[in-house]
Amino acid sequence: MKRHPSRIVLVLFLGIATWTGSIIAADDRPKVLQLPPAPKLPVVQRTAQETEAPPKPVAYTDAKEAGEDYRVQGEYTGKIESESSEAWHGVQIVALGEGKFDIVIYSGGLPGNGWDGETRLLTSGALAGGRMIFNWGDDNAELAGKKIHVRNAGGDSIGRLSKVKRKSRTLGLPAPPHATVLFDGTSADAFDGGRMTDDGLLMQGVTSHEKFQDFRLHVEWRTPFMPTARGQARGNSGVYMQGRYETQMLDSFGLTGEDNEAGGIYGIKKPDLNMAFPPLTWQTYDIDFTAAKFDADGNKTVDARMTVRLNGVVVQDDVPLPEATRAAPVAEGPEPGPIYLQDHGNPVRYRNIWIVPRDAEAD
Structure with missing residues (x-):
């Protein structure tokens, strides 16, 4: 043209x-x-x-x-x-x-x-x-x-x-049957170190008591408005599958989309598209996770895999995870692991968190 x-x-x-x-x-x-x-x-x-x-x-x-x-x-x-x-x-x-x-x-x-x-x-x-x-x-x-x-x-x-x-097409998505509700605004008791704000939001730096293997996770999150901050100091958190593999949370509005920005699998792969909304806007992650496989001697035979939807759009499609995120709280292994919401020093907030174990979906 x-x-x-x-x-x-x-x-x-x-x-x-x-x-x-x-x-x-x-x-x-x-x-x-x-x-x-x-x-x-x-x-x-x-x-x-x-x-x-x-x-x-x-x-x-x-x-x-x-x-x-x-x-x-x-x-x-x-x-x-x-x-x-x-x-x-x-x-x-x-x-x-x-x-x-x-x-x-x-x-x-x-x-x-x-x-x-x-x-x-x-x-x-x-x-x-x-x-x-x-x-x-x-x-x-x-x-x-x-x-x-x-x-x-x-x-x-x-x-x-x-x-x-x-507005994300999955914002406010209710927990389906067989889901484990981790946070609905009434209590933070599902998390070790769980704390809530006065207006009923979950605060950062918490680890679920329950541990999971293969699952589908929904979490709604909101970064603060930090206009004078830059890079990793600008509304930083992350959600870790099994406490091992991090999907980054960051004020990435207007950025190009890297592995350490919203939608990125930290240290492994940048998102296919930067779907980050402005700060103080509620955003959603919908993550399908398949755990790594290990033999009887504890040797890994198959990498974990992850599909990530940021604000309803697929930004990571069945991506293999060759290793745990650097500084992850849980080392790779055959055991189930928790959901960990990272504390990076910024007041990131969360709501409507639920998880459906794959064996429960099969039932």
Whole structure:
């Protein structure tokens, strides 16, 4: 498709929508307008590999206290006109603290909702007086409120994007028959070291009393808003199958998706797609786990395997696990193991945790 020669101006104003639908199939997506990169704007790609962070970054657990930067941060979708068609686009605005933001633009729509999987453009901006002004190549862009207006170099409007609040399709999924309910908001007694917040959420750093072999796990989790933190210091936790194999929990909104980011199997494999939602948004893991096999002498004969759905989308598909996660609390072995929710020093919260042992499903 012929690229539109114009560049864009982005403007935000009030408006919000909620997305709970299914993923747009590739064949149903509108044609993609691939926006040109901005060579004049230096960009440093933010990833969870970064280690520098301001000392003692603030961690907000209540959106009402998170400030203006949190209200600007979020996801936006809409259509942009080209010379011959309209094309969906998605935008993720990521707060970095002190009114600074990363802005990620996806051709086709948001990840898991139309993105073509290839065209991902990164720019940045700063908030001043409730507005954000930044350069996109030779053009200027302005963001304010909760909508994005796109204008070409001549000042003509070529599209509008609205803020959306996506919701995992498995959020609130009830425990099925034969499930073992580990946490339903009434008690943390199923966990060693179990602690609850005043509003009935499970706190990090707990290990289930019961141990499991092959199973299906559902857990809902929420990272804090830590705009000045970076990398592994930004809303970090993890859920360990059998206390051995970690699926990472991290504020990974707007990142590229690595093994130590949300959806990653730590130290083994990055997610096929970064489906992370913004911090302070409830997210879901649905994990199918098959334990490793050992012979009578204790030698491993078959690796453990895992399928991971992040926010209802498969991001790890039947992945072999050749070894336990580094620093896992339980060494590899033939015995069943617990569910462990890691304490990495950040106030990550959990709710609606249940597990269905595979032998119970068979019954």
